[in-house]
Amino acid sequence: MTRIAVTQARAVLGLALAAIAAPSLAGAMSDAELASIVARRLHGDRTGACAAVAVIDTSVSRAYVCADDKDRARVGPTTAFEIGSVSKTMTAALLAELIELGDASLDDPLSAYLPDGTTVPTFNGQPILLRHVVTHTSGLPALPPGAPMGGFDDPYAKLDPAALLTALGRTTLQRAPGSQFEYSNFASMLLSHAVARRAGSDFETLLQKRLFAPLQMRNAYVNHRPDGVRAAIGHAPNALPVPAWNFHGDLAGVGGVRATLDDMVAYVQGQLGHAPAPLQAAIARSQQPVNPGGQPVMAMNWMLAPLNGRTVHAHEGGTGGFSSFVAFDRERGRGVVVLSDTALHTLGGLGSLGLPLLDSLVPLGKPRQAVAADAALLDALVGDYALDGGMTMHLSRKGQALVIQAQGQPAFEMGHDDAGDFYPLLFDASLTPQRRADGSYGFLWQQAGSAASARRLDAAPVPELSNDALRAYAGEYPLMPSFALTVSEREGKLFGQATGQGAFELTPAAKDVFEAAAFGIEVRFERGDDDRVVALRLLQGGNTLRGERR
Structure with missing residues (x-):
């Protein structure tokens, strides 16, 4: 999914x-x-x-x-x-x-719907309730840890209720249920099993x-x-x-x-x-x-x-x-x-x-058509990169094509489309180039429903900012009527949260510039004459919205 x-x-x-x-x-x-x-x-x-x-x-x-x-x-x-x-x-x-x-209530604990003896994790005594499962705030990970998952071709075929409940017993919650959104197919499989059991x-x-x-x-x-x-x-x-x-x-x-x-x-x-x-x-x-x-x-x-x-x-x-x-x-x-x-x-x-x-006011998308990539872009992308998870990838050029090779794997030639994405010709993934604030390139790699940003190994180090420096950016920035970006500091990290959406981490990229590379977002803060942050510009997908700090 x-x-x-x-x-x-x-x-x-x-x-x-x-x-x-x-x-x-x-x-x-x-x-x-x-x-x-x-x-x-x-x-x-x-x-x-x-x-x-x-x-x-x-x-x-x-x-x-x-x-x-x-x-x-x-x-x-x-x-x-x-x-x-x-x-x-x-x-x-x-x-x-x-x-x-x-026969049920959203405030019932999930454990009440599972077989007797099932170990269901809690966090400081707080149980997972059904309302947490249907809002993806259970605290359970995306997939059952240690369960017999299949490959990309058919990942859920080997799972059965027994394997799922065994995985639940080895799971530890890292936060209180209800405290944070994290999409969890693990929790949804448990709910499917639980509903069937309760209905008999x-x-x-x-x-x-x-x-x-x-x-x-x-x-x-x-x-x-x-x-x-x-x-x-x-x-x-x-x-x-x-x-x-x-x-x-x-x-x-x-x-x-x-x-x-x-x-x-x-x-x-x-x-x-x-x-x-x-x-x-x-x-x-x-x-x-x-x-x-x-x-x-x-x-x-x-x-x-x-x-x-x-x-x-x-x-x-x-x-x-x-x-x-x-x-x-x-x-x-x-x-x-x-x-x-x-x-x-x-x-x-x-x-x-x-x-x-x-809704008639939403612009209709366009077909993605295969086109040749700009030669200058190909040259700029050539190099070695590290993904968020630690895997390294090498990008090289073969004529007018980009070639990608993950560490320890074969090289694959990639196509390019008019939306600006590169894509392997032999498997399902995409590479979206992202120009950094310092002019260098990274990219967003998407595969199997997940996304990871990649940074050049020879790129300048990410700036380190104190908690006080990060709090200087905190505030609400209205971007349009009834739509704002709220910026906050939590545990030494900066987060953005758009109206009606989940929070995402903002990583320092340059002075007053932050990125959420996995989502293609760049935020540029503006300062006034007194050097206080007064506004921001949010850039995504070629569009820009500006909001003054409230």
């Missing part, structure tokens, strides 16, 4: 800039109109992706579009896609129904009986594909096919659901108030904020995103060969589903298509 935390943090400016006017895409539209819009985003895209897209409004429009028209047969009404982490919102609906029935059913049967059947999601499934449904073949963003991901049935609530476009249309219609009773009450409960005042604000496994003065529910998902995007605006009665047979998480996901369909 993609880590939505990374996606959100990289889009600090994305939702704020949604106020920039764009051609109107709002309102009910025909299938042909929708197909035209999707084609503007996909046609010619170097990933070769295909997508099934729906806009749910007063009517439903559907489109099936590929980057190359010759691939159109890959997707259609009976094609089932892996929806990845959007499955978590379905687990939330099942939990909400248990709460409606009086295996998870797939529970999904079919309590969610899929009432919403008439006739072709949705986990491991038992209905007759007449064709499982799509997934692809890496280099257009090569990749294997399907598999999940133990009771852990599938983390990301194991497969569904057609019509299944997901029915799901979003249910989210917009058209589910039968009593499921509608459970869905409505799952949409309510669970951590008011938290960052980011969340419902039960739904991200609550500010968008042009309103709040929309959204979740992205992804597996090794698929991407998904589901969002809806209850106030306007509008929803969007985008399902792709290509893993696009390393390229920013599907928000650049989904958000414009949800």
Whole structure:
């Protein structure tokens, strides 16, 4: 599954800039109109992706579009896609129904839902509650430590409940539950297992009986594909096919659901108030904020995103060969589903298509096309680098191509696209060059749903600042109406936090310049005549916002 935390943090400016006017895409539209819009985003895209897209409004429009028209047969009404982490919102609906029935509470400890004798970590006596799990604040790591994970091709196939609970017993919490957002597939697998146990059913049967059947999601499934449904073949963003991901049935609530476009249309219609009773009450409960005042604000496994003065529910998902995007605006009665047979998480996901369909003021993204890289950029990137985790990488030039070689591994030639990213031709990853404040280059490396910044081994050392020096930057900096960046010092580090988003660390790069390289963010502080910090400029993705210190 993609880590939505990374996606959100990289889009600090994305939702704020949604106020920039764009051609109107709002309102009910025909299938042909929708197909035209999707084609503007996909046609010619170097990933070769295909997508099934729906806009749910007063009517439903559907489109099936590929980057190359010759691939159109890959997707259609009976094609089932892996929806990845959007499955978590379905687990939330099942939990909400248990709460409606009086069989569960968000304030129950997770331990009460697991087998007797299970060791569940606490922090100074504070237990993990269900509300912590559905807001990704449990304190549990992203993946179960020491569990038998598979490779990139099928990472969850070897996991079963016993292995998961064993991993839980060896886990130590580093902070209090509820204190910090950290996206955790580990916690979500535990919740899937816990909900099934409390309901007295295996998870797939529970999904079919309590969610899929009432919403008439006739072709949705986990491991038992209905007759007449064709499982799509997934692809890496280099257009090569990749294997399907598999999940133990009771852990599938983390990301194991497969569904057609019509299944997901029915799901979003249910989210917009058209589910039968009593499921509608459970869905409505799952949409309510669970951590008011938290960052980011969340419902039960739904991200609550500010968008042009309103709040929309959204979740992205992804597996090794698929991407998904589901969002809806209850106030306007509008929803969007985008399902792709290509893993696009390393390229920013599907928000650049989904958000414009949800709100007309969000600019539509453009296809990424393969182009030659500038020779001067290639020369500037040649050198040795260290990733955040310590691995070293060597970049060299082969004619007009960049070649990357990780320590102890073969060298791989890379392509380049007009968005400025380099990408290996033989596996799924991306390299985004980042010009540092001193004029040198580093890069952001994305692979397998995670991101790490890389710094040249011969780069100037990172400046060291005292706690007092860091506190001099602290304050609130309004960047747009209802959108600000709050800067704070904690334990000798500087953090930024945009309205409605999680905090991210800011690393010193030069005098009054800080970076969050993993998210492509640079912050430049400005000083007044008295040498006090008075404003900042936040730069991301070629855009700049300025805010004066409040």
